[in-house]
Structure formats: C-alpha cells, structure tokens
Amino acid sequence: MGGGGGAGAVGGTGNIAVGAGSGGAGLEYSQFATVGGYPAGWFAGGGGGSTYSGSAGTGGNGGGGNGSPNGVASTSGKNGTGGGGGGASFGAEGSANGGSGIVIVRYPQ
Numbered sequence: 001m002g003g004g005g006g007a008g009a010v011g012g013t014g015n016i017a018v019g020a021g022s023g024g025a026g027l028e029y030s031q032f033a034t035v036g037g038y039p040a041g042w043f044a045g046g047g048g049g050s051t052y053s054g055s056a057g058t059g060g061n062g063g064g065g066n067g068s069p070n071g072v073a074s075t076s077g078k079n080g081t082g083g084g085g086g087g088a089s090f091g092a093e094g095s096a097n098g099g100s101g102i103v104i105v106r107y108p109q
Contacts, residue, residue, distance in 0.1 A: 019054030026062020047084035
C-alpha cells in the first residue's frame with residue numbers, strides 16, 4: 001500500500017479507499033544530467049505502492065517503478081538509476097525488480 005522511500009524523501013502513505021502511496025523522490029545531481037537518470041539527473045527514487053482498489057502509486061523521481069493495481073504487473077525501476085521496483089498487488093505475479101545502479105568517477109582537472 002505505501003510507497004517505497006527514495007534517497008531524498010519518504011514514500012507516500014497508502015489509503016485503502018483512495019489508493020496506494022507514491023514512491024519517494026530520489027536525489028537530483030544536475031551536474032550528471034548528461035549521464036542519465038530519470039528524469040535527467042535524478043537517481044535512487046522509491047517504487048510506488050500497490051493497491052487492491054483505487055489507483056496504484058507512481059514511482060518517485062529517480063527511476064522508481066510504478067506499483068500495480070489489482071492483478072496487473074508492476075513496473076521495474078529504471079536501469080542506471082538505482083530506482084526501486086514497484087510493489088505488486090493481489091493477483092499479480094510479484095513485485096518488480098529495482099533498476100541497476102550507476103557508478104560515476106570524477107577526477108579533478
């Protein structure tokens with residue numbers, strides 16, 4: 001029901017009457033926007049929560065996957081961001097995988 005926490009914010013609280021919580025936001029590193037992230041420059045977002053009724057939670061900025069509504073598969077975190085996978089609901093196959101991480105090495109000029 002509740003969304004997963006991201007690197008920059010906690011996940012949202014779910015409510016059975018309204019729907020699942022969204023994933024928490026990751027962190028933005030604008031200097032790495034050309035490298036990737038989702039949206040560009042965002043990394044490590046939390047996965048959205050699942051729900052039996054109502055709307056599923058969306059993944060947080062930073063590549064978090066969306067949760068699943070009743071019986072529908074959730075989405076994985078975006079590769080290269082370290083985003084969490086979305087949660088699974090009743091009747092779905094299981095929670096989705098988190099996205100692969102990324103290592104960025106900077107050398108002083």
